[in-house]
Amino acid sequence: MIIVPLGVASATPTTTRHLSSAAVWREGSIYLFDCGENTQMRMLQAGMKRSKIDCVFISHLDIDHYTGIIGLLSTLQLQRRERELKIVGPKGLKEFIEFNFKFAEVDITFPIEYLELEEEGFEHEVVVDEEEFYVEARPLEHTKFCLGYRFQEKDKPGKVDAEKAQKQGISEDWQYKELKAGNDVTLDDGTVVKSREIVGHPRPGDSFAYVTDTVYCRNAVKLGKNTNVLYHEATFGSSLKDKAEETGHSTASDAARVANESKTKLLVITHFSARYTNPYVLLREARDEFHPTWIATELRPIMTDPSHERGIIQPRVSIKEFNNKKKGNKNKSGGKKKSKGKKKKKYRKRKKASSSKNKGSKSKSSKRSSKSSSSSSKNRKKKKKDHKKKKSNDDQDRQPKHITPRTPFDDFDRF
Ligand SMILES: [Zn+2]
Numbered sequence: 001m002i003i004v005p006l007g008v009a010s011a012t013p014t015t016t017r018h019l020s021s022a023a024v025w026r027e028g029s030i031y032l033f034d035c036g037e038n039t040q041m042r043m044l045q046a047g048m049k050r051s052k053i054d055c056v057f058i059s060h061l062d063i064d065h066y067t068g069i070i071g072l073l074s075t076l077q078l079q080r081r082e083r084e085l086k087i088v089g090p091k092g093l094k095e096f097i098e099f100n101f102k103f104a105e106v107d108i109t110f111p112i113e114y115l116e117l118e119e120e121g122f123e124h125e126v127v128v129d130e131e132e133f134y135v136e137a138r139p140l141e142h143t144k145f146c147l148g149y150r151f152q153e154k155d156k157p158g159k160v161d162a163e164k165a166q167k168q169g170i171s172e173d174w175q176y177k178e179l180k181a182g183n184d185v186t187l188d189d190g191t192v193v194k195s196r197e198i199v200g201h202p203r204p205g206d207s208f209a210y211v212t213d214t215v216y217c218r219n220a221v222k223l224g225k226n227t228n229v230l231y232h233e234a235t236f237g238s239s240l241k242d243k244a245e246e247t248g249h250s251t252a253s254d255a256a257r258v259a260n261e262s263k264t265k266l267l268v269i270t271h272f273s274a275r276y277t278n279p280y281v282l283l284r285e286a287r288d289e290f291h292p293t294w295i296a297t298e299l300r301p302i303m304t305d306p307s308h309e310r311g312i313i314q315p316r317v318s319i320k321e322f323n324n325k326k327k328g329n330k331n332k333s334g335g336k337k338k339s340k341g342k343k344k345k346k347y348r349k350r351k352k353a354s355s356s357k358n359k360g361s362k363s364k365s366s367k368r369s370s371k372s373s374s375s376s377s378k379n380r381k382k383k384k385k386d387h388k389k390k391k392s393n394d395d396q397d398r399q400p401k402h403i404t405p406r407t408p409f410d411d412f413d414r415f
Contacts, residue, residue, distance in 0.1 A: 001026045001153070001206040001304040003229060003268070005296035006042035007034075008279075010235045010249070010271040011064055018042055018298060019064045020271060022231060024151055024208055025301075026133070029054045033149060033210040033231075039068035040075055046299045051079055055128060057135065058089030059212055060146035066093065070100045077108055084111040088127045088137065090145050091116040119145040133205065138223055140214035142248040148214065150223045153205025157181070160199055168193045206304045209264070212271050215245060216254040224262030228304045231296065232258055233271035234282050240273075252282040256289035270296035 002025040007018035019036025023043065030052045032039065043050055050072065058066045066089065076085065087093065094114045101108055115127055117137060122145075128135040133153045140146045157180045170176065170193055175185045179195045186192050209223040212233040224230040235249035244251045250258075252269060259267035267290055272279045279295050286293040294302075 001151075001208060001228075003208060003231065003302040003304070004046050004048065005231075005268075005270060005298050005300070005302075006039055006046065007036045008270045008272060008296045008298055009036075009064075010233070010273050011062075012274050013038065014274050014277075016298075017272065017274075019068070020059075020212060021068065022210060022270070022296070023048055026151075026153075026206075028052065031135070031151065032056045034059050034065045034212070035068040035072060036064050036066075037068045037071070040072045042298065046301075050075055051081060053085065055086040055088065055135070057127070057137075057147075057149050057210070058087070058093055059140075059148070059210070060142060060144055061090055061092055061096075062144070062213065065213070066096075069097065073097065073101070073108060073112075074104075074106065076110065077106065081110040084113055086113045086115065086128065088115045088135075089117070090147060091118045117147060136223075138219040140211065140219055141217040142213045142215075146213050146248075148209065148211040148220060148223045150227065151208045151210075153207065155202040155205050158200030158202050165193070165198045168198070170198070208304065209262075211258070213248065215248055215250060216257060220258045221261045224258055224264045227262065227264045229266050229268060229302060230259055230262060230264035231268045231270060234269035234286060235271050235273050237276070237282055237285055252285040253289060256286040256293065259286075259290040259293065265292065266302075267293040268296050268302060269293060 004023045004025065006021040006023055007013075009017035009019055013019055013036075018038040020034040021036045021039040021042065022033045023046070024031040024033065025048065030043075030048060032053055032055070035056055035058065040050055053072075053076075056069060056072075058069070060066075069087070073085075087097070094116055097112075117125065117127075119139070122139050124136065124138050126134050126136050127149075131154075133151065136150050136152070137147045138150075140148045160176060160180060165176065165179065169187050169189075169191065170179065170185065175193075178185050179193065179198050182195050182199070184192050184194050207227040207229075209227045209230045209232075211220045211223055211230065214220055214233070220232070224232070232255040233250050234252040234255040235247075236244045236251050238251050238253045241251055243249075244254070249271075255267060255269050267286065269279075269282060269286055272282060276282060283293060283295050296302075
């Protein structure tokens with residue numbers, strides 16, 4: 001199972017953080033938790049196909065958590081999706097979606113199964129139950145009805161000791177299947193082969209809890225109980241504890257408390273207030289109380305099992321490729337002399353700094369004055385002539401680096 005944070009901002013996006021959403025990748029299917037307005041673009045940038053989404057789970061109806069679903073559904077419609085999509089969320093979600101498409105005079109032609117949960121008396125519900133996993137929902141404590149989710153794989157059967165089985169006379173497939181299912185097998189000669197002697201202990205399934213927009217509450221602990229990854233909001237630091245309570249949010253310390261009480265293996269904090277330009281302040285606070293904590297970084301995958309890492313998520317553009325492309329284009333674009341001139345100017349400062357450190361001040365000052373005066377006047381003329389030609393090429397090159405997905409081979413999120 002792989003978790004890809006798609007948006008980690010709270011309430012308002014910043015230049016580097018987008019609105020709430022996290023994707024869970026499992027066996028070729030994607031399960032989306034919340035759908036802020038940028039979600040479908042972030043999926044593209046993460047190299048995740050939107051057509052692979054099976055279910056969307058919405059936590060609550062605050063605008064930063066669900067408005068992206070209209071654009072996403074529109075894209076799925078344009079992609080001619082035929083497969084059913086399941087949408088789970090608080091009551092009112094279906095009305096919102098249907099109103100939007102009616103307003104735009106668009107017919108959604110693929111089937112959507114809605115499961116809306118009502119606040120009154122709601123305690124717990126299994127909202128998805130498949131052969132290999134289930135998803136449960138519990139109410140959290142926010143300024144409005146808000147749901148937390150837990151994605152739980154069912155325990156996998158233990159490994160079969162084939163050698164032992166053969167010795168006891170097991171030879172056919174159906175017999176192995178019976179043993180794996182926990183049933184004893186009676187052979188033709190009447191001897192009984194016991195399942196528990198052949199099959200090892202069941203292996204616990206993967207688990208992931210999505211808890212956002214809540215103050216500390218018992219249901220958050222229940223959702224996170226013994227999970228591999230607890231994805232929990234940490235909107236504020238402890239210095240803004242009062243504000244957190246007033247707005248129905250958690251501090252980093254609250255998130256760590258839930259992690260401690262639920263005995264999760266890894267806490268990932270998310271949903272950072274825009275006032276924290278550096279969320280590492282929140283990380284430090286959470287780590288003081290619960291050490292295996294990490295920050296949700298957009299597009300950086302979190303593997304629940306490190307052995308699943310390689311080759312599963314391929315970034316659209318690797319950082320190496322991106323850099324090479326940029327260099328190549330520049331050389332082609334501006335002619336040899338001109339591009340060289342520009343390059344020299346760019347790198348001169350660095351060279352000087354390093355040479356002055358290494359070699360001392362032998363001929364530093366004279367070199368500096370002669371080179372800089374001659375080259376700067378040349379460059380001014382070249383710049384003017386070349387400006388129009390280069391502009392178009394530069395615009396193509398000028399992609400902001402932060403949208404480049406990180407590779408999944410980064411050690412950061414392994415645990
Ligand atoms: Zn929020």
